[in-house]
Amino acid sequence: MEVVASDDPMIDAELLGQHLGGDVTVTVAETGSEDAVREAASDAEALVANVSTPVTAEVLDACEDLRIVARAGVGIDTVDVGAAAERDVVVTNVPEYCTDEVATHTVALLLAALRSLGRYDRDVKAGGWDWRAGGEIHRLSGLTLGFVSYGPIARRVRELVDGFGVDLVAYDPYVDAEEMAADGVEKVDFEALLDRTELLSVNAPLTEETRDMVDRSAFERLADHAVVVNTGRGGVVDEAALADALAAGEISAAGLDVFAEEPPAGSPLFDRDDAILTPHAAWYSEEARADLHETVAANVRAALAGERPPDRIDPDLDWV
Structure with a gap:
């Protein structure tokens, strides 16, 4: 055979x-x-x-x-x-x-983006030594972490952030509210997710329903200090709109492990120090x-x- x-x-x-x-x-x-x-x-x-x-x-x-x-x-x-x-x-x-690996990578990207680790790293290596180089940073405790899709990876992320003091919401039309509530997660519709979320974890597969789900209008609804991380599928997030949202200050930072085109060619995110990019390695x-x-x-x-x-x-x- x-x-x-x-x-x-x-x-x-x-x-x-x-x-x-x-x-x-x-x-x-x-x-x-x-x-x-x-x-x-x-x-x-x-x-x-x-x-x-x-x-x-x-x-x-x-x-x-x-x-x-x-x-x-x-x-x-x-x-x-x-x-x-x-x-x-x-x-x-x-x-x-790789459920545990992707969940761990998701949390790593969330924390790195929230704490501006990429910007601090580049500044120090360039000879700088300025706590202000990271831009405006907010305390993790008290923020709201929202999931786009509440499957096995999002559930593992929820376990990993237990103790961080974050509020948890999720959008997933295929998971019952009671099932989410048992995990301490509130089920919300997509618009409410965007309005309330400050740490957005995109874990959705790519389907006709999810393609470009996180688009320009979604970024406009998120808080200006929001962090967006995608370890699901690249096509779920509109990367051009994400770059524009970062440039306009509509969100504060992003972390991507997946891209609509892999490897990405000439992405506008390459020149941004508020975007942390990894090579579809979360599984590893x-x-x-x-x-x-x-x-x-x-x-x-x-x-x-x-x-x-x-x-x-x-x-x-x-x-x-």
């Missing part, structure tokens, strides 16, 4: 092969374009895709033997899940391998990477054996 894996450095073909077993051949290939995927996976039964692998209806038509697209990660916004289902191709992801720890390969292999093994993979994506949900 032939498995094609993306050449993304996070995917270790040897480790994946060990988990899959000796009867499976793992071939590493470039998968950053539709043409590349069609060529690489034309005879494959399984495709292990990274975050930039486009799996469109046209790609699926060209890969007639394909039985599973196994995302080596959480997000599946580059996979046409509906088209896959129509062609009896299973789509899976790895939903929980050595432990998470090991869990990723084990789970991807389990999904592929199940699909190739004609069984239901444990992390099969429901094609009836509103995926992009």
Whole structure:
């Protein structure tokens, strides 16, 4: 059986092969374009895709033997899940391998942005020594932390900030108010979230419903001292509007680990010392990477054996 894996450095073909077993051949290939995927996976039964692998209806038509697209990660916004289902191709992801890592990274970005660590760091390294170099900073205790999506990562963030003395609100139409209340989180609508939140944590997947959800009008509603962090998906936040909001003083700082285009090219955020940018690295720890390969292999093994993979994506949900 032939498995094609993306050449993304996070995917270790040897480790994946060990988990899959000796009867499976793992071939590493470039998968950053539709043409590349069609060529690489034309005879494959399984495709292990990274975050930039486009799996469109046209790609699926060209890969007639394909039985599973196994995302080596959480997000599946580059996979046409509906088209896959129509062609009896299973789509899976790895939903929980890095929950703790992304939550920790989220808190790190929130604190770094709130405390102006990036600006202080650059000022000191340039020979400065001025507490005012960080701009206006507000006390953490008493601020309101708001979540866009209240899934596993947001829930872990909530646990990590316990003791910080922040108020907690969340917007998520798919989670009951009672369930949030049990965690000490108040369920609010999106407009109320923006009006009340001073620390905004964007943890939403990219769907038609969430694309550009945090846009120019959203930044206008947030407090001038608000901090915005996105560790969900880049397309949920309008990055041009974010840069404009920072420049206009409509919010005070931002931290991004995900971008609409990855890597981002010529982003207006590059020149801003009030924006902390990381390279889609929130998922990373050595432990998470090991869990990723084990789970991807389990999904592929199940699909190739004609069984239901444990992390099969429901094609009836509103995926992009």
